[in-house]
Amino acid sequence: MDIDDNKYRIIEVAYKQLRERLMNFIVKRVDNHDTAEDICQEAFLRTLEYEMITTETVTNFVYTIARHLIVDRLRHDTCRKRVWQNIKRTNELSSNTTLHQVEYHELESIEKMHVERLSHMRAKVYSLNRFDGKSTTEIAVALGISPRTAESHLFIARKEIRKSMLRSI
Numbered sequence: 001m002d003i004d005d006n007k008y009r010i011i012e013v014a015y016k017q018l019r020e021r022l023m024n025f026i027v028k029r030v031d032n033h034d035t036a037e038d039i040c041q042e043a044f045l046r047t048l049e050y051e052m053i054t055t056e057t058v059t060n061f062v063y064t065i066a067r068h069l070i071v072d073r074l075r076h077d078t079c080r081k082r083v084w085q086n087i088k089r090t091n092e093l094s095s096n097t098t099l100h101q102v103e104y105h106e107l108e109s110i111e112k113m114h115v116e117r118l119s120h121m122r123a124k125v126y127s128l129n130r131f132d133g134k135s136t137t138e139i140a141v142a143l144g145i146s147p148r149t150a151e152s153h154l155f156i157a158r159k160e161i162r163k164s165m166l167r168s169i
Contacts, residue, residue, distance in 0.1 A: 007048070007051075007053050010054065011044060011047055011048060011053065011058060014062060019040065022040050022043065026040055029074075030070060030073060042065075042069055043065040043066040047061050047062055047065060107165075110165065110168050114160075114161050115127060115130075117164070118157055121145075121153055122154075125139055125150055126157035126158065128142065129154055
């Protein structure tokens with residue numbers, strides 16, 4: 001039996017033993033069963049990346065990874081809520097008067113003009129996130145790329161858009 005087979009067997013046994021407890025642990029923190037399921041599976045998948053998995057260490061690895069994924073998810077959700085609140089507040093303020101509406105649409109058209117100057121993939125990722133409200137995970141699935149690649153494209157695109165928008169205004 002080689003090392004990979006042993007590692008897979010250890011993780012398989014751990015999955016059968018820990019899954020239900022880990023799900024309860026995660027659900028208590030994220031309060032959403034579907035999200036908890038995603039985090040649980042991701043924790044076990046990431047455990048596969050470690051070479052030194054033993055029956056003694058697998059539980060700690062899985063719970064530590066799950067804890068980190070929970071914190072990442074909560075940060076992401078909090079940030080996303082703040083952004084949407086700001087957008088909503090901005091839209092409410094801009095819709096108060098005709099002048100504000102005109103300014104809002106001008107800025108939006110300037111933004112779209114700058115999006116067209118991005119590389120094809122960055123423009124696609126940025127547009128799906130900004131205008132269609134899709135998460136990087138949804139974008140990754142739609143475009144057939146990894147979530148990390150989608151995050152990277154989105155980060156760089158936002159940076160470029162901010163920079164070019166500041167020069168335009």
